[in-house]
Each structure stands twice: as C-alpha cells, then as structure tokens.
Amino acid sequence: MKTVLITGADRGLGLALAREYLKLGYTVFAGRFLADYALLDDLAAENPGRLFPVPLDVSDPRSIDSAYAEVSRHADHLDVFVSDAAYMGGPENSRIRGEEKIDPALMCKSVRVNALGPLLCVHRFLPMLQAGEEKRLCFISSEVSSVALMLRDGDFRYCMSKTALNMAVRMMHNALFPAGFTFRLYQPGWMRRQMPDGSLYNRDDRQIDPGFSAARAMPVFTGRRADEGRLELVDYLGSVWPF
Amino acid sequence: MIAYLTNCNSDFARALRERLLRGGHEVYAGEALSSLSSLDLFVATEDERLSGDDFTVREEIDPEIVMRSVEENLCAPILALEAALPALDKGTLKRVCFITSGAEASVNWSEKTSGYGYAMAKAALAQAARICCNRLYPEGYTFRMFDPLVGRVPPELAAAAAEEIFLCSRAYDPDNLRRTDEARFVLRDALGREWPW
Numbered sequence: 001m002k003t004v005l006i007t008g009a010d011r012g013l014g015l016a017l018a019r020e021y022l023k024l025g026y027t028v029f030a031g032r033f034l035a036d037y038a039l040l041d042d043l044a045a046e047n048p049g050r051l052f053p054v055p056l057d058v059s060d061p062r063s064i065d066s067a068y069a070e071v072s073r074h075a076d077h078l079d080v081f082v083s084d085a086a087y088m089g090g091p092e093n094s095r096i097r098g099e100e101k102i103d104p105a106l107m108c109k110s111v112r113v114n115a116l117g118p119l120l121c122v123h124r125f126l127p128m129l130q131a132g133e134e135k136r137l138c139f140i141s142s143e144v145s146s147v148a149l150m151l152r153d154g155d156f157r158y159c160m161s162k163t164a165l166n167m168a169v170r171m172m173h174n175a176l177f178p179a180g181f182t183f184r185l186y187q188p189g190w191m192r193r194q195m196p197d198g199s200l201y202n203r204d205d206r207q208i209d210p211g212f213s214a215a216r217a218m219p220v221f222t223g224r225r226a227d228e229g230r231l232e233l234v235d236y237l238g239s240v241w242p243f
Numbered sequence: 244m245i246a247y248l249t250n251c252n253s254d255f256a257r258a259l260r261e262r263l264l265r266g267g268h269e270v271y272a273g274e275a276l277s278s279l280s281s282l283d284l285f286v287a288t289e290d291e292r293l294s295g296d297d298f299t300v301r302e303e304i305d306p307e308i309v310m311r312s313v314e315e316n317l318c319a320p321i322l323a324l325e326a327a328l329p330a331l332d333k334g335t336l337k338r339v340c341f342i343t344s345g346a347e348a349s350v351n352w353s354e355k356t357s358g359y360g361y362a363m364a365k366a367a368l369a370q371a372a373r374i375c376c377n378r379l380y381p382e383g384y385t386f387r388m389f390d391p392l393v394g395r396v397p398p399e400l401a402a403a404a405a406e407e408i409f410l411c412s413r414a415y416d417p418d419n420l421r422r423t424d425e426a427r428f429v430l431r432d433a434l435g436r437e438w439p440w
C-alpha cells in the first residue's frame with residue numbers, strides 16, 4: 001500500500017493533489033483545517049477506505065501529534081509527504097511606508113504556519129516516512145520566495161515566510177538526503193481560489209486552475225531525477241527558479 | 244555623518260561603533276530613534292544565535308525557540324527600520340544595513356543541519372529587506388546585507404570591512420539604471436566575498 005499525507009487538503013491545490021494521488025492508487029491522508037469546507041468529505045465518500053480526512057493545524061504541535069496518532073491507526077508507513085498548508089494573510093501591516101504599522105505578530109504567524117509548520121510535520125512523521133519505500137518530501141513554495149528575482153515593493157510577509165520555508169527545506173535536505181530521502185520544492189503558479197461549494201473564484205484571467213497545477217506537479221513529485229542531490233525550486237511549467 | 248546601531252550586544256557591533264566614532268562620526272546605539280532629527284546610516288545589528296536553537300530535524304524541535312529567533316533576528320530589524328525612516332528621510336546618505344550570515348542563511352549554500360531558528364529568520368530577513376529595498380531605492384535609499392563571519396574573522400577586522408562596505412557607494416549612474424550596481428541586492432561578507440541567496 002502506497003501512502004501519502006497532504007497538509008492543507010481542504011480545497012484548491014491540496015485537494016487537487018489528493019485526487020491525483022488517488023488516481024495513482026495511493027491511500028491518501030488529507031489534512032483538514034477549514035471548518036467551512038466539506039469537499040474532502042465528498043472525496044472520502046467517493047473513495048471509501050482510500051482517503052482519510054485528518055484534522056491538522058500545522059502550526060500547533062499538539063494537532064500534529066493528534067494527526068500522527070490518527071494516521072498511525074490506518075498505516076504503518078508513509079511514502080510521501082506533501083506540505084501544502086499555508087497562510088496567505090492580507091497585505092495590511094506588512095509593507096514599509098504602509099498606511100498601517102508593520103505588525104510583528106502577523107509576521108510571526110506567517111513564519112509559524114508556512115515555514116515552521118512543515119518542519120514540525122516532517123519531524124513528527126519521520127518514523128513513518130523512514131518506514132516508507134519512496135521517502136519523498138514535497139513542499140509547496142512560491143515564486144515570491146526567490147530573493148534573487150523579487151520585484152515586489154510591498155506585502156513582504158507571505159514572501160519572506162516562503163523564503164524561510166526554502167531555508168528549512170534546504171536544512172532538512174542536508175540532513176535527510178544522505179539517508180535516502182528526496183525533496184521537491186514546487187512553485188504552483190497563481191491559482192484561482194476554490195470556494196466551499198467547489199467553484200473557483202476567478203480574480204484575474206492570468207490565474208490557473210488548482211487542478212491544472214496539481215496535474216503539472218505530479219511528474220515532478222513522482223519522478224526520479226539523476227541529480228537528486230540538487231535541491232531546486234521548480235514551477236508548474238517546469239522552469240527552475242533561483243533562490 | 245550620523246549613524247545608528249540598533250544595539251551593541253555583539254563584539255562586532257561594539258567594534259563597529261568604536262570604529263565609526265574614531266572616524267569622527269556621530270554614533271547612537273540602541274537609543275530612542277525619536278530623539279534623532281536626522282540619520283544617515285542605519286545598521287540593524289541584531290544577530291542572535293539563541294541557546295537551544297541547535298536541534299536537527301531528527302531531534303525534538305522547540306517551536307518557541309524558533310519563534311524567538313524570528314522575533315529577534317527578523318521582526319526587530321524590520322520594525323527598527325520602520326521606526327528609523329522619519330530620521331533617515333532627513334539624512335543624506337540613506338544607507339540601510341542588516342547583519343546576516345552567508346553560511347547559515349544562504350539557501351543555495353547552507354550545509355547546516357541545525358540552527359533552524361537563526362537560519363530561517365535570516366533567510367526571511369533577506370527577503371523582507373529585499374522588498375523594503377525595492378520600495379525605498381527609488382527614493383535614494385541604498386541597502387547592504389553583511390556577514391561579519393562571527394567566529395572566523397576577528398570583530399575588529401569585520402568592523403573595518405563593514406565600515407568600508409557600509410559607507411562606500413557602489414557604481415551609481417542616475418541616467419542609466421542598468422549601469423547602476425547599487426540597484427543590485429547583494430550579501431557580502433567580512434572578506435569581501437559575495438554570497439548567493
């Protein structure tokens with residue numbers, strides 16, 4: 001039995017990735033965080049015994065412990081970990097010369113959810129991942145994590161938290177690649193937001209569907225490279241971004 | 244020239260303060276920014292490697308140590324810059340400097356497996372500073388990211404290198420931004436080396 005844990009799978013890319021892994025025959029443990037989204041329940045009903053919604057707040061170690069206990073009830077290993085849960089936050093309080101003062105509590109929240117959360121999850125689930133065959137760790141990052149190519153002049157909170165995530169992934173890679181783990185950092189593109197009824201909110205015509213991004217992610221997440229020792233940030237078009 | 248250091252908690256910061264004073268500059272450290280009528284050089288000297296921030300992903304992780312490091316190495320410097328802007332606006336040099344570490348905060352180059360709090364905070368600081376630079380550069384502000392190579396280069400030598408890097412202007416051509424090196428956001432260390440992000 002191949003198994004995957006996906007955080008932030010209530011909607012959007014996380015939910016679409018759950019669908020993709022189900023198509024490949026995986027048993028999916030889908031992290032649930034949003035109380036007003038029931039899309040995972042529908043997917044679980046369509047896939048009895050193969051998709052398990054698991055309450056999971058990646059910013060709370062006790063929630064991660066509970067999720068570990070829940071996943072352990074159904075499986076003795078995890079082949080793949082996909083970190084998708086993220087806190088976007090609004091643009092307020094996070095720009096120099098903004099109308100409002102910068103809020104350090106919100107800066108901390110972004111780092112806690114987007115960078116520390118994935119690290120805590122990998123640490124907690126490491127025994128199950130160690131027992132898995134694939135040992136593949138995938139992280140949803142962002143184009144705005146790239147310091148080298150950053151062009152924005154405001155709203156730094158989300159961007160800097162994804163840079164912190166890249167750093168955490170680099171350090172996990174340093175520790176775990178020699179032990180047989182392989183890593184993926186994925187830039188999913190600017191996606192339409194999925195609403196509680198499953199519809200997609202189209203804010204801009206340049207946005208892409210989460211399902212499209214998930215389909216483009218799968219060859220990256222499931223494939224093998226000759227140069228697995230190299231950590232790279234790959235986008236949904238296959239381009240490699242500098243850090 | 245009026246310089247402001249956010250604190251003098253480290254040997255490097257103290258050495259930099261002494262060096263700037265010897266150079267005849269007016270130097271303030273850790274005092275209330277509101278008392279400054281103008282400011283030319285702002286140096287966020289926060290560079291805190293906290294006790295307990297030494298676990299690997301395989302060991303018990305203390306999330307609060309990580310977040311304390313974020314508060315001290317990321318939030319504090321950015322909030323200090325925000326507070327210093329009114330005085331910097333009235334200064335002439337408009338130079339903003341942050342302290343970081345290439346070996347620990349470069350996603351490209353890090354070989355570390357522990358020290359997550361420091362490394363993640365400093366990597367995030369680079370991106371926050373980059374975005375602040377994008378916002379302030381058109382107003383005449385220029386930025387420096389500097390690695391004093393703590394433990395490898397004596398603080399006095401690091402301070403000498405910092406003074407050179409902090410005070411000297413790089414190539415600047417107001418008529419042709421493509422030739423302006425100041426627009427490039429770079430991390431340099433006490434040995435003059437440039438680190439990739």
